[in-house]
Amino acid sequence: MEKILIVDDSSVQATKLKSILDNDYDITIAQTAEDGLRYTHVGGFSLILLDVVMPGMDGFTLLKKLQEEIVTQSVPVILITSLSDTKNEYYGLTLGAVDYITKPFNPLIVKARVATHIKLYNYRKQVEYQSKTDQLTGVANRRHHDDYSLVKWSEAARLQLPFSICMFDIDHFKTFNDTFGHPAGDKVIATIAKTVSSYLQRSTDFFARYGGEEFVAFLLGDSSTKAFQHIKKIRQEVENLSIPHNPSVSQWVTISVGGVTVIPHGESAYASYLKIADTMLYDAKRFGRNRVVWADEKMRQLWEK
Numbered sequence: 196m197e198k199i200l201i202v203d204d205s206s207v208q209a210t211k212l213k214s215i216l217d218n219d220y221d222i223t224i225a226q227t228a229e230d231g232l233r234y235t236h237v238g239g240f241s242l243i244l245l246d247v248v249m250p251g252m253d254g255f256t257l258l259k260k261l262q263e264e265i266v267t268q269s270v271p272v273i274l275i276t277s278l279s280d281t282k283n284e285y286y287g288l289t290l291g292a293v294d295y296i297t298k299p300f301n302p303l304i305v306k307a308r309v310a311t312h313i314k315l316y317n318y319r320k321q322v323e324y325q326s327k328t329d330q331l332t333g334v335a336n337r338r339h340h341d342d343y344s345l346v347k348w349s350e351a352a353r354l355q356l357p358f359s360i361c362m363f364d365i366d367h368f369k370t371f372n373d374t375f376g377h378p379a380g381d382k383v384i385a386t387i388a389k390t391v392s393s394y395l396q397r398s399t400d401f402f403a404r405y406g407g408e409e410f411v412a413f414l415l416g417d418s419s420t421k422a423f424q425h426i427k428k429i430r431q432e433v434e435n436l437s438i439p440h441n442p443s444v445s446q447w448v449t450i451s452v453g454g455v456t457v458i459p460h461g462e463s464a465y466a467s468y469l470k471i472a473d474t475m476l477y478d479a480k481r482f483g484r485n486r487v488v489w490a491d492e493k494m495r496q497l498w499e500k
Contacts, residue, residue, distance in 0.1 A: 196219075196220060197219075197220050197221065197241040197242070198220065198221045198222075198223065198239055198240045199216060199220045199221070199222050199223070199240060199241065199242045199244065199309070200223050200224075200225060200231060200238060200240045200242075200243045200244070201213060201223070201224045201225070201244045202225045202226075202228060202230075202231035202244070202245045202246060202249075202257065203224070203225075203226065203245075203246040203249070203275060204226050204227065204246065204250060205246070206224075206226060208246070208275070208298065208300075209224045209226065210224075211300055212244060212275075212305065215300065215302045215305050215306065216305070216306070216309060219306075219310075220309075223238060223240075227249065227251060227252070228249055228251065228252035228253065228254065228256065228257040229251065231243070232252075232257060232261075235264075235266065235267045235270070236266060241270070241271075241316050242271050242272075242273065242309060242312055242316065243261070243267075243270055243273070244273050244275055244296070245258060245272050245273070245274055245292070246274075246275040247275065247276055247287060248283075254274065254275075254287070255283075255287065255290060258272055258274075258287060258290050258292060261291075262290065262291045269316075269319070269320075269323075271293040271294075271312045271315070272291065272292045272293060273292065273293060273294045273295060273308060273309070274287040274288075274294070274295040275296055275298065276295050276297055276298070277298050280297075293312055293315075294308055296308060326338070327339035329403070329404040331381055331384060331404070332388035332389070333385075333388070333389075334388050334392050334402055334404055334410075335401065335402065335403035335404070336403060337403060337404065337405050337406060339403060340401070340405065340411055343401060344401070344413060344465050344469075345465060347401065347413065347415060348459055348465040349459075350415075351415055351458070351459050352459035352460060352461065352463070355458055356415050356416050356458070357415070357416060357417060357419070357422075357456050357457070357458055357492070358413060358414075358456070358457055358458070358459055358468075359414040359415075359417055359419065359422035359455070360411070360413045360455055360465075360468050360469055360471075360472045361412050361413070361414075361422075361452050361453065361454030361472055361489075362405070362409065362410070362452065362469075362472045362473050362475075362476040363387075363409065363410040363411070363412070363450050363451075363452050363476075364408060364409050364410075364450060364451050364452075365384070365387060365408040365409075365448065365449075365450055366444075366445060366448070366449045366450060366480070366485060367440065367441070367444040367445055367484070368380065368383075368407075370440075370441050370443075370444050371383065371440055371448065373441075374441040375441075380408075383438060383448055384404075384408060386436065386438065387410075387433055387436075387448070387450065388402075388404060388410065390429075390436060391410065391412070391429055391433065391450075394425070394429045394432065395412055395414070395429075397414075399414060399415040399416050399417075400412065400413075400414050401413050401414075411469070411472075412426075417456070418492075419456035419489060419490075419491035419497065422454065422456055422489070423454065423456075423489040423497050423499075426454060426487050426489075427487050427499050429452075430449075430450055430452055430486070430487055433448070433450050434449050434450075434485065445484075449484060449485035451476060451480045451484045451486060451487075452475075452476065452479060452486075452487040453472050453473060453474065453475025453476030453477065453478065453487075453488050453489070454475055454487065454488075454489045455468050455471045455475060455489065455490040455494075456490070456492055458492065471494075472490075475488040475489060475490055475496070478496070483500070486498070486499045486500045
């Protein structure tokens with residue numbers, strides 16, 4: 196059931212709105228803008244109904260805050276106004292509200308406008324998801340990686356957190372495709388993506404298909420030793436899938452991984468460390484494949500096997 200937040204200092208008005216929508220939606224009521232802001236951080240709401248005139252923080256101030264925060268800036272906001280609030284309606288719409296509902300409430304109008312904007316919100320979410328997702332594997336695509344990596348890199352620099360970047364590559368993948376065909380190759384890519392992503396599920400982890408048989412991941416907050424050990428386990432789990440390969444090159448399908456851990460600073464660039472991870476991947480493949488090679492915080496190499 197879709198969740199709706201009503202922010203209105205009038206318990207009478209909020210209860211009236213709730214009674215109109217209660218049968219179709221999960222309704223939460225906040226009677227101050229401060230409470231409304233707190234609810235939005237944990238609520239997962241599909242729509243916010245916001246009264247303009249409230250004591251303390253008014254609806255416009257709350258609307259601005261919602262538009263500024265990543266968690267809430269895409270959630271549609273419908274203003275609750277009186278019939279004489281034309282200037283307020285105009286101002287609210289320019290701030291980013293999607294619509295307005297006038298007092299006294301007409302139940303049919305309320306239901307129609309709420310349903311319309313929730314449908315539009317869900318459609319936008321679906322389009323956004325598809326634009327960020329690799330269709331073959333279901334993990335993030337390169338476009339999502341390119342955008343999100345810069346956001347998290349800046350966050351790590353601000354908080355001075357260790358940031359680990361790693362590149363994954365399926366070993367002898369061209370030979371696999373030539374032997375078993377491209378449909379089988381696609382299945383291997385999807386299977387490996389599913390396996391790797393199952394071990395990168397923390398909120399501080401990110402995993403994406405970078406292109407072809409190559410993947411990229413980053414981990415926030417882990418030391419180089421911890422990240423190296425975790426990625427070694429993932430490499431072993433891929434080998435444990437026991438997917439047959441062309442015996443002339445390998446018994447099973449395996450991956451090689453290169454990584455680097457760094458604490459970002461103001462002058463450092465994500466792209467330069469991504470290149471270092473790629474260099475570590477090159478070394479992993481050059482010295483036998485099916486292994487992890489890592490550069491620690493002091494750019495010393497850590498080797499597996």
